Amino acid sequence: MRKLRVAVVAPPWLPMPIKGYGGIELVVEGLVAGLKNQGVDVELFANGATTIKGVKTHSLFKTEQFGHIYEPYYESFPIVQAHLMFAYNHIKADGNFDIIHSNVPHVGPAFWPMASRDPDLPPILGTFHGPPFTAATKHDVGSTYNTADLEQTKDFGSYYATCISDAMTATVPKNIKSHMLPAVHNAINPQHFPFVADKKQYFITLARFAPYKGQHIAVEAAIKLKKRLRMAGVVSDIASSRKLLLELANPLSSYRSDPQFRYYSDKILPSVLRYRYITYSGNLSGRRKMKFLSEAKALLFPIEWDEPFGMSVIEALACGTPVIAMNRGAMPEIIEHGVTGFLANDEDEFVKYMRRIDEIDPAACRASVEKRFSADAMAKEYVKRYEEVIRRHKRRSKA
Numbered sequence: 001m002r003k004l005r006v007a008v009v010a011p012p013w014l015p016m017p018i019k020g021y022g023g024i025e026l027v028v029e030g031l032v033a034g035l036k037n038q039g040v041d042v043e044l045f046a047n048g049a050t051t052i053k054g055v056k057t058h059s060l061f062k063t064e065q066f067g068h069i070y071e072p073y074y075e076s077f078p079i080v081q082a083h084l085m086f087a088y089n090h091i092k093a094d095g096n097f098d099i100i101h102s103n104v105p106h107v108g109p110a111f112w113p114m115a116s117r118d119p120d121l122p123p124i125l126g127t128f129h130g131p132p133f134t135a136a137t138k139h140d141v142g143s144t145y146n147t148a149d150l151e152q153t154k155d156f157g158s159y160y161a162t163c164i165s166d167a168m169t170a171t172v173p174k175n176i177k178s179h180m181l182p183a184v185h186n187a188i189n190p191q192h193f194p195f196v197a198d199k200k201q202y203f204i205t206l207a208r209f210a211p212y213k214g215q216h217i218a219v220e221a222a223i224k225l226k227k228r229l230r231m232a233g234v235v236s237d238i239a240s241s242r243k244l245l246l247e248l249a250n251p252l253s254s255y256r257s258d259p260q261f262r263y264y265s266d267k268i269l270p271s272v273l274r275y276r277y278i279t280y281s282g283n284l285s286g287r288r289k290m291k292f293l294s295e296a297k298a299l300l301f302p303i304e305w306d307e308p309f310g311m312s313v314i315e316a317l318a319c320g321t322p323v324i325a326m327n328r329g330a331m332p333e334i335i336e337h338g339v340t341g342f343l344a345n346d347e348d349e350f351v352k353y354m355r356r357i358d359e360i361d362p363a364a365c366r367a368s369v370e371k372r373f374s375a376d377a378m379a380k381e382y383v384k385r386y387e388e389v390i391r392r393h394k395r396r397s398k399a
Helices: 024-037 073-094 108-115 148-152 174-179 215-225 241-249 259-274 286-294 311-318 347-355 362-372 375-398
Strands: 005-009 041-045 056-058 099-102 124-128 159-163 203-206 229-232 278-280 298-301 323-326 341-344
Touching: 005 024, 005 073, 024 041, 024 375, 041 073, 056 073, 073 099, 073 108, 099 108, 099 375, 108 124, 108 148, 108 159, 124 375, 148 174, 159 174, 159 375, 203 215, 203 286, 203 311, 215 229, 215 259, 215 278, 215 347, 229 286, 241 259, 259 278, 298 311, 298 347, 311 323, 311 362, 323 347, 341 347
Parallel strands: 005 041, 005 099, 041 056, 099 124, 124 159, 203 229, 203 298, 229 278, 298 323, 323 341
Antiparallel strands: none
8 A cells, every 4th residue: 555645834934853942843843753653654844954864855945044133024924825835846746645734823724725725736734833813911911823814715625624632722713723634632752751769859841932931930939939930042043142142232232122032131031130049051052951850850831822743841850850831722732730740720829739739740741741642642643644644635526
């Protein structure tokens, strides 16, 4: 029997394998590996700096495009649009793919429904990786998916979609619900993450600095308990600690207009300067990140939005590091309360659970990822979605 042949379309921004931060690209990297293990014939559409062994990669752009991601929309949009058009033209000319799996946010869900009406194109599965579809609090403003394109789409053709959590699926616009398939959780390769049972005496945060990520709550809790807190992540698009210090010291820095930069400067930095046990570790990658994650007493995840998933949560669990999170978004789907961490309903509970963190067995944290959030488990679920999309496409073609 012929192998299932899948065209996986990644965003054009970051190269794979991922060396540092990588949200969607990290998921795609794991997915491609998992699909190969399932015997699927995978070809990847990504930037030309991508070098995944044993996987054919098609590229319009020969280098990563991440340097353009924060440029004005009229400059960044054409990059994504051209990347999608390149994939469309190549897949159509090839004529032998069974399905397209798009992982391109924002532009992808507007582009592919129209493209799917082309009879020479295979059916399409799109993954909504986030942000959430709806805003539940004022903190969420600017951090939600603009659904205007979906709400104006009258015919989704042979385009179907899935989300990365049940919590996110529950909020999709009504007119696409008939084309939605059950959620598939994101995943990682647990073997890439070291398991450490004996933890050191520090808590961590690992996320982009932004009000809705809630690092200020972690800081306040650590101060209340006089516990060491080490924080890592990018500030705006600043990945270098040296550059961050220079911009913070410059009263005329252009970053002063950036809300994420101001959040770090106004809400986080004063505590870093005042308390020796509150520190910023920069944007970590490689061995430094693994050591940071695996030796921590717990990852603190005090989100103030409905997080669609949370890659750092499963990365921490894979290292045997429990997680204390606010009980929002996908957190109840990932964290088993009292077994792999704790789910807090307010800041007082958050502090209480920090005191109880020694109740959590690191081995249970690791086991949860191996069972539920491995790349192979994710790939198996996606193969099921591919098969369902192909069945629906065939029924639609006969109608």
